[in-house]
Amino acid sequence: MLQVDSLTKSYPPDVAILKDISFALAADETLAIVGPSGCGKTTLLYLLCGLLRPDSGRVTLNGAAVGAGVQDIAIILQDYGLLPWRTALENTALGLKIRGLGAAARREQAQRLLRELGLGGREHHYPSQLSGGEQQRVAIARALALEPKLLLMDEPFSSLDALTREKLQNLVLGTWKQRRIPYLLITHGIEEAVFLGRRILVLGGQPAAVLATFDNPGFGCADYRERQAFFELAQALRAAMNACW
Amino acid sequence: MLKSVLRYGCAVLVLLTAWELLSLALSSAILPAPEEAVSAFAGAIKGPVFWAHFRASAVRVLAAMTLAWIGAFPLGILMGSRPRWDAWLAPLLFLTYPVPKIVLLPIMLLIFGLGDSSKIMLIALILGYQILVATRDGVLHIHPKYLDSVRSLGANRRQIWFEVLLPAALPHGFTALRLGTGTAVAVLFFAESFATREGLGYFIMDAWGRLTYDQMFTGIFGMSLLGVLLYDLINHLEKWCCTWLFVTGPAQRAAPHPVATEMPMWLQHLHTYGRLIKFSHTIFALPFALAAVVLAQRVQPLTWPTLGWIVLALAAARSAAMGFNRLVDARFDSINPRTAQRPSVTGTISHGAIIAFITFSSLVFGLSAAALGTI
Numbered sequence: 001m002l003q004v005d006s007l008t009k010s011y012p013p014d015v016a017i018l019k020d021i022s023f024a025l026a027a028d029e030t031l032a033i034v035g036p037s038g039c040g041k042t043t044l045l046y047l048l049c050g051l052l053r054p055d056s057g058r059v060t061l062n063g064a065a066v067g068a069g070v071q072d073i074a075i076i077l078q079d080y081g082l083l084p085w086r087t088a089l090e091n092t093a094l095g096l097k098i099r100g101l102g103a104a105a106r107r108e109q110a111q112r113l114l115r116e117l118g119l120g121g122r123e124h125h126y127p128s129q130l131s132g133g134e135q136q137r138v139a140i141a142r143a144l145a146l147e148p149k150l151l152l153m154d155e156p157f158s159s160l161d162a163l164t165r166e167k168l169q170n171l172v173l174g175t176w177k178q179r180r181i182p183y184l185l186i187t188h189g190i191e192e193a194v195f196l197g198r199r200i201l202v203l204g205g206q207p208a209a210v211l212a213t214f215d216n217p218g219f220g221c222a223d224y225r226e227r228q229a230f231f232e233l234a235q236a237l238r239a240a241m242n243a244c245w
Numbered sequence: 246m247l248k249s250v251l252r253y254g255c256a257v258l259v260l261l262t263a264w265e266l267l268s269l270a271l272s273s274a275i276l277p278a279p280e281e282a283v284s285a286f287a288g289a290i291k292g293p294v295f296w297a298h299f300r301a302s303a304v305r306v307l308a309a310m311t312l313a314w315i316g317a318f319p320l321g322i323l324m325g326s327r328p329r330w331d332a333w334l335a336p337l338l339f340l341t342y343p344v345p346k347i348v349l350l351p352i353m354l355l356i357f358g359l360g361d362s363s364k365i366m367l368i369a370l371i372l373g374y375q376i377l378v379a380t381r382d383g384v385l386h387i388h389p390k391y392l393d394s395v396r397s398l399g400a401n402r403r404q405i406w407f408e409v410l411l412p413a414a415l416p417h418g419f420t421a422l423r424l425g426t427g428t429a430v431a432v433l434f435f436a437e438s439f440a441t442r443e444g445l446g447y448f449i450m451d452a453w454g455r456l457t458y459d460q461m462f463t464g465i466f467g468m469s470l471l472g473v474l475l476y477d478l479i480n481h482l483e484k485w486c487c488t489w490l491f492v493t494g495p496a497q498r499a500a501p502h503p504v505a506t507e508m509p510m511w512l513q514h515l516h517t518y519g520r521l522i523k524f525s526h527t528i529f530a531l532p533f534a535l536a537a538v539v540l541a542q543r544v545q546p547l548t549w550p551t552l553g554w555i556v557l558a559l560a561a562a563r564s565a566a567m568g569f570n571r572l573v574d575a576r577f578d579s580i581n582p583r584t585a586q587r588p589s590v591t592g593t594i595s596h597g598a599i600i601a602f603i604t605f606s607s608l609v610f611g612l613s614a615a616a617l618g619t620i
Contacts, residue, residue, distance in 0.1 A: 048398055071399055075580045081394025095398040096406065126489045127584060146398070160620035 001027045001182065002150055007047055007057035009040075010220060011034045016207035017043050021057070023201060025150070028218070031184045032142060032197025036242065037051075040208040042078065043184045045154050048184070049075045059152060071099070074148035078102040078155050082127040088114060088134075089123035091172050092141045099146075106145075113141040117171070133164040137171070143173070151183035157192065167227075169195055173220070190241070195224060202240055250528050254593050257532075277459045285459035286466045287540050292512035299467050303359060303442040305436075306429050309420065318418050324377075338377065343390065347435060347602070352442065364436040370431050375428070376421045383417030384410055419483040426475045428469055446486025455528060490617045492582045504600035518602065521588045522567035527560050533610060534559045552619065558613035565581050565606035 002025040010016040010167045017040040025031045033042050046052040047114050048059055050066045050073075059066040061073065074095070080093045089110050096106035114123055127135050136156060143151055153172075157165040169192060176183065193200050200214040214237060219227040259278050268276045289295040307585075319407060324331045324338075339352075350367055357363035391409050437446025448466035484491055538547060538555060571578065571589040575596075578584040588594045594602075 046393075051393060051397060075394075075397045077390055077397070079390060079396050081390050081397075083391060083395070083408065083412070085487070086408075095396070098395070098398050098400045098408075124580060126492050128489065129492050129582060142398075167508050 001025065002060050002184070003060045004048070005058050007044070007054045007059070009043055009052070009054050010207070018047075018054075019207040019209050020213075023213075025127040025182055025184060027182055028180065029182055030196060030198045032199070032238070033184065033186045033201045033203055034188060034190065034193045034194035035186075035203035035208065037188055037205055039206075041203060043236075044208075045075065045152055045184075045186055049152055052154070058200075061129065071146070073148040073152060073231075074143035074146045076139045076143050076151075076156050078153065079159070080127075080135045081157075082138055082142075082178055083134055086093070086127055086177060087124050088119060088138045090128065091127070091138055092145055095146045096144060106218050110145055111142070113145055114138070117141050119214060131164075132160050133168060134227065135182045136168055139197070140168075140175070144179070144181075148181060151181050153183060153185045155187055156185070158170075158188070165192075170222075172196060174223075177220070190234050190237050191225070191230075194230055194237065195219075200237060202237070215241075247528065248416075248529075249527075252531070273457050275454070276592070281459050281562070282466070284464035284540070284543065289460070289463040295448070295467065296465065297443050298443055298448045298464075301441065302437065302445040302471055303474075304467075305364055305444065306368065306433055306471065307366045308361075308427060309371060310425075310475075312369040313372035313376055313425075314422065315480045317373040317449045318380055318414070321377045321380025322384050322406070322414050325381040326406075326410050327415070331381070335381075338374075338381075342378065343373055346374070347432060350436065350439065350618065359440040364433070364441070365506070367430050367436050371432055372422070372425045372429055376418055379417045379421035380414050384414050387413045412487075414489050416483070419479060419487070423476060423483075426472055426479065434468065446467055446542045476498045482555065488582075493586075517588050517593055521571055521594055521599070521602075524564075524565050527563045530563065531556070531559065554613045554616045558610055558617065561606045561610035561613060565603050565610055568599055568603040568606060572596065572603065 004021060004023050005014045007021040008017055021044065022043070023031070024143055028129070029242075033044070034040060041069075043052065047054050048066065050059075066073065075238065083094070086094065092110035092114055093106040096109060101109075109144065111123060114120065115136075117140060119134060121138055122130065122134065127138070127189075130138065153218060156172075172183070175181075185193070187193050187196075194216060198216055198219045200216055201210055202212040202214075203209070204211045214233065218224055218227060218233070218234060221227065224230050264276075264279045268278045293461055320334075324334050345404050346367065349370070350363070353363040353367050357366050388611065391413065392405065393406055433444070434446040434449070437444035438450045441447050445464050445467045448467070452458070452460035452464060534555060540550065541547075571587060574584075575589050578587050579590045585592065589596075589599060
């Protein structure tokens with residue numbers, strides 16, 4: 001469904017960021033992209049959702065080219081991107097408001113999502129009153145409220161403590177099993193990539209290119225983190241990343 | 246809390262002493278003793294003349310502030326968010342910004358006439374520049390992640406304006422407005438010393454001309470009162486518009502009140518009830534009652550027991566009123582994040598206990614009022 005063909009992007013005057021990036025994401029799949037900090041992962045994500053335009057190459061979703069403000073793609077930015085002046089409920093309903101949904105309908109939908117994500121009773125708190133994990137849940141709720149065809153996540157759990165991170169990884173996996181919205185996750189965590197990516201892409205080099213692709217058949221088991229296959233793939237991924245840099 | 250009240254009390258005491266000493270040293274009618282100035286002020290606020298001047302000044306400043314806000318705040322957002330507009334407007338702004346606008350009064354008088362509009366325009370112009378610069382800078386420094394996040398949701402220009410730019414700019418506009426109150430009152434004084442027969446500036450200049458220096462200080466007190474009221478008004482407006490700035494963070498919410506665990510039981514209860522009615526504010530209100538006592542002393546000498554009854558009556562009356570307030574507002578307090586941790590909402594104090602507290606406070610108030618004599 002998501003098709004990416006030889007994307008190239010450089011920033012003026014001539015700093016090449018991405019070179020000839022191609023991959024595809026099928027409708028029943030999830031994809032994790034790992035790479036070092038500053039290698040152009042966020043730029044790639046911005047290209048995928050139309051916030052930036054590529055120098056060459058193209059991104060299509062179900063055959064249609066992706067432009068700014070595409071309604072079928074929801075994105076969860078690094079540091080969540082919640083508006084400090086809106087409550088959890090208003091932040092969750094923001095996408096629906098922008099689409100022009102009525103106040104009562106969007107409120108009801110946002111409330112249901114927040115409750116589903118374990119934030120019942122926190123609707124009227126501002127982001128500054130929520131913990132990092134709670135803010136991340138609000139960001140997920142806001143993305144899900146749009147009922148997108150594709151979910152993009154930019155290092156969503158990088159600033160959380162280890163236990164909260166695992167809980168939210170489980171939440172993302174659970175949500176995927178329930179709704180089957182394909183997602184693309186950008187991360188620098190090897191274990192995170194193995195736990196959440198049906199396929200894993202290694203990005204690296206300058207300008208960044210796809211250096212390796214891993215298939216992850218064990219993806220989706222609830223106790224995958226304790227299995228031998230999980231450790232073996234994580235080892236292989238680590239080795240590949242070490243070889244590249 | 247108590248310490249800061251004490252420090253303010255000290256500051257007032259130091260100022261009054263310095264004033265008293267200076268007026269003794271000068272022994273001139275130009276600087277009357279503080280008690281003379283205060284009693285002249287107390288006399289003036291009973292009559293309609295002072296308030297007519299006060300109202301004229303207040304109307305001018307409020308009109309100027311409104312005008313400055315309407316003109317400068319949207320323009321500041323525009324310049325901060327649209328580089329192409331800013332490229333042309335910023336040189337214009339920064340070339341004219343350093344000009345002391347006060348020298349333009351004669352031109353204002355020429356264009357807008359001798360009436361109120363020229364004075365209002367002058368104050369609005371000076372305030373407007375401050376609001377414009379602060380708002381523009383604030384919008385320029387909005388973190389791009391907020392814009393990206395709203396854009397990724399498909400927002401158009403109008404939606405970005407209302408969801409991001411406007412709320413992000415509000416606190417900067419309010420800060421400029423608050424800092425501007427001092428300037429506004431100072432310019433008001435200057436503007437009102439020309440071509441008018443009403444307003445506090447005229448009142449001061451007139452008293453000066455007639456050598457009635459205690460009257461002059463009445464005007465000066467009036468101006469500071471006006472300044473304080475404006476400052477307070479802006480604070481309230483900001484609290485009302487920018488709720489998110491005044492909420493407490495997760496750390497403060499998660500942890501129980503830190504002092505509570507180490508205190509003996511009776512002291513803990515006292516502390517909880519103190520939090521219920523914000524007892525610290527009773528202490529803040531005390532200077533007002535005591536100022537009235539100082540004025541009343543001119544008519545009737547004060548005794549220590551009377552002073553004690555007055556303080557007790559004040560504390561009891563406020564406790565009863567605040568307790569009642571918490572009781573009837575409990576429903577709203579639970580929704581408002583600022584008040585959601587009040588003991589009346591969390592259930593630390595039951596409704597029955599609050600009613601008992603109100604009854605007790607009312608009784609104490611009745612008794613202490615009775616002890617002070619009949620009205």
